[in-house]
Amino acid sequence: MATIMDGKALAAEIDMRTANRIQRLADQGITPGLVVILVGKDPASQIYVRNKERRAKKLGIHSIVRNLPETISEKELIKIIQEYNEDPTVHAILVQLPLPEQINEFHVTMAISPTKDVDGFNPFNLGKLLINKTDQTPIACTPQGIMSFFKKYQINLDGKKAVMVGRSTIVGKPMAALLTNANATVTIAHSHTHHLSELTREADILIVAIGVAHYIKAEDVKPGAVVIDVGMDRDSNGKLVGDVDFESVEKKASYITPVPKGVGPMTITTLISQTVTMAEWSSEKNG
Numbered sequence: 251m252a253t254i255m256d257g258k259a260l261a262a263e264i265d266m267r268t269a270n271r272i273q274r275l276a277d278q279g280i281t282p283g284l285v286v287i288l289v290g291k292d293p294a295s296q297i298y299v300r301n302k303e304r305r306a307k308k309l310g311i312h313s314i315v316r317n318l319p320e321t322i323s324e325k326e327l328i329k330i331i332q333e334y335n336e337d338p339t340v341h342a343i344l345v346q347l348p349l350p351e352q353i354n355e356f357h358v359t360m361a362i363s364p365t366k367d368v369d370g371f372n373p374f375n376l377g378k379l380l381i382n383k384t385d386q387t388p389i390a391c392t393p394q395g396i397m398s399f400f401k402k403y404q405i406n407l408d409g410k411k412a413v414m415v416g417r418s419t420i421v422g423k424p425m426a427a428l429l430t431n432a433n434a435t436v437t438i439a440h441s442h443t444h445h446l447s448e449l450t451r452e453a454d455i456l457i458v459a460i461g462v463a464h465y466i467k468a469e470d471v472k473p474g475a476v477v478i479d480v481g482m483d484r485d486s487n488g489k490l491v492g493d494v495d496f497e498s499v500e501k502k503a504s505y506i507t508p509v510p511k512g513v514g515p516m517t518i519t520t521l522i523s524q525t526v527t528m529a530e531w532s533s534e535k536n537g
């Protein structure tokens with residue numbers, strides 16, 4: 251049976267260190283400020299926003315949620331983002347994805363100031379990640395949270411075969427870059443990939459972010475693999491489940507993340523710690 255990687259416990263451990271950093275900023279009169287913009291009613295985004303609010307409050311960062319109507323125009327949304335770009339009490343801006351059809355995601359990522367881009371999806375920050383020059387660079391929170399799992403459980407990536415299933419800007423692509431920078435041999439798979447199972451069965455490290463409940467089964471996994479499940483899906487009973495069929499894969503993998511209490515809590519912890527880091531950068535620059 252695989253070791254279950256406990257995202258809730260690791261998140262609590264990291265939050266303790268973050269709390270000390272928040273205290274140090276408070277001593278200088280600074281409160282880290284985070285704005286989350288939620289357009290419409292995506293269910294995975296709603297879970298995220300709810301849990302994030304709870305943790306932000308507990309730790310004492312200033313968090314604002316801007317709920318905007320599904321019908322908002324791209325122009326209006328970008329204007330709101332620009333206001334937060336100018337606001338010195340805001341250190342981090344997050345626009346929940348997916349966005350409604352009338353809004354071009356690329357235009358939105360371009361509108362967020364690179365210094366406030368806590369999701370790391372502005373092309374400037376993504377470019378720095380790609381060339382492995384990540385000093386003072388925000389990086390997508392979910393992939394970074396996954397790297398914290400590897401560190402905590404002492405999983406060596408050097409020379410390992412890693413397969414990333416999913417190529418989104420927010421999970422798959424930055425995750426593949428982080429793995430490459432850590433000297434893994436990385437394959438990115440997506441909906442056009444042929445014979446996916448043959449690829450995943452070769453993976454020492456298998457990371458899945460596709461949004462299809464229980465898609466990866468035991469037969470798709472190499473014995474002893476490390477399996478990371480990013481999915482936030484609903485099964486036929488409406489229960490929150492991942493992209494990996496946990497019950498069968500748990501018997502074959504060496505390490506596995508559960509859903510819930512795996513990657514999800516780590517995304518939130520990383521979001522908060524990165525908001526604090528961005529407030530620290532801003533205070534270094536101004537102080």
Ligand SMILES: NC(=O)C1=CN([C@@H]2O[C@H](COP(=O)(O)OP(=O)(O)OC[C@H]3O[C@@H](n4cnc5c(N)ncnc54)[C@H](OP(=O)(O)O)[C@@H]3O)[C@@H](O)[C@H]2O)C=CC1
Pocket residue numbers: 294392415416417418419420421422439440441442443446459460461462480481482483513514517
């Ligand atoms: N736990 C957490 O913190 C987070 C969880 N999530 C969850 O992770 C999942 C993925 O999110 P996100 O990356 O934003 O999703 P996107 O929908 O943006 O991307 C999904 C990716 O999966 C690929 N894909 C879809 N179906 C298949 C398939 N059958 N076989 C192979 N590849 C496939 C798509 O391919 P193509 O590019 O060809 O369309 C695409 O690259 C969702 O469940 C989401 O809710 C997301 C962010 C954070």
Ligand SMILES: Nc1nc(=O)c2c([nH]1)NC[C@@H]1CN(c3ccc(C(=O)N[C@@H](CCC(=O)O)C(=O)O)cc3)C=[N+]21
Pocket residue numbers: 294295297298301344345346347348369391392420482490509510511512513514515517518
């Ligand atoms: N710009 C942007 N960045 C994101 O990172 C982003 C996004 N948009 N859109 C939506 C997805 C989804 N996502 C989640 C993060 C944490 C949980 C989470 O807290 N999960 C708990 C759920 C517990 C419960 O049931 O409440 C867990 O897995 O244990 C869920 C979902 C971030 N996303």
